Amino acid sequence: MAKTFLKSVVDFTKNVKTTGALYQTSKQIEKEICSKIDENTKVVVEFGTGLGNITQRILDNLPADGKLYSFEVKAEFLEDVKELIQDERLVLINDGAQNFDKYVKEEIDCFISSIPVTLIPKEVVMSALKKSYTALKSGNYFCQVLYSPFHKKKFSAVFDKVEIKTAASVPLGFIHHCLKK
Numbered sequence: 001m002a003k004t005f006l007k008s009v010v011d012f013t014k015n016v017k018t019t020g021a022l023y024q025t026s027k028q029i030e031k032e033i034c035s036k037i038d039e040n041t042k043v044v045v046e047f048g049t050g051l052g053n054i055t056q057r058i059l060d061n062l063p064a065d066g067k068l069y070s071f072e073v074k075a076e077f078l079e080d081v082k083e084l085i086q087d088e089r090l091v092l093i094n095d096g097a098q099n100f101d102k103y104v105k106e107e108i109d110c111f112i113s114s115i116p117v118t119l120i121p122k123e124v125v126m127s128a129l130k131k132s133y134t135a136l137k138s139g140n141y142f143c144q145v146l147y148s149p150f151h152k153k154k155f156s157a158v159f160d161k162v163e164i165k166t167a168a169s170v171p172l173g174f175i176h177h178c179l180k181k
């Protein structure tokens with residue numbers, strides 16, 4: 001466990017311009033961001049696999065016949081995740097969130113995103129959010145963790161309702177639960 005934590009700190013620090021963080025997200029963030037996934041969830045798309053901590057939590061909440069597509073731009077992170085998580089429901093994709101629609105053709109029950117939206121060009125983020133809204137089933141959620149509550153506008157410009165929940169971590173995590181009515 002200590003070795004995994006140390007490795008995540010080293011990997012995230014080396015890649016901080018892409019990861020936007022020094023550490024993996026906390027257990028409290030994992031729990032809150034996955035809170036919309038239940039026995040009725042069939043297809044989940046994750047943006048920003050990292051070293052797979054949220055990925056594992058999604059799989060823990062997902063039914064046996066569910067499917068998780070997880071997108072990550074850093075190929076070396078995915079190599080680690082392939083070793084750490086062996087689960088037939090998981091499809092790892094080495095590409096950006098903005099290209100998810102090239103790979104996922106089903107309707108999506110939930111998006112879980114931890115990509116650093118404040119470091120990615122705004123037009124790329126907005127395009128990914130609009131495509132996510134289109135692919136999301138009505139009544140369902142796009143969930144994004146941020147470390148600031150001041151970017152709600154980006155999400156409320158696309159989704160019908162945005163609720164922010166805080167989760168203990170250093171710094172404090174703000175989980176944006178974005179609803180498509």
Ligand SMILES: C[S@@+](CC[C@H](N)C(=O)[O-])C[C@H]1O[C@@H](n2cnc3c(N)ncnc32)[C@H](O)[C@@H]1O
Pocket residue numbers: 018019020021023024025047048049050051052053054055071072073074077095096097098114115116120
């Ligand atoms: C803050 S880290 C979160 C990683 C992990 N999910 C966690 O919660 O600890 C953000 C991750 O998003 C990845 N990333 C950055 N831009 C991306 C993009 N456009 N599409 C997919 N992943 C991206 C980074 O390489 C990094 O692994």
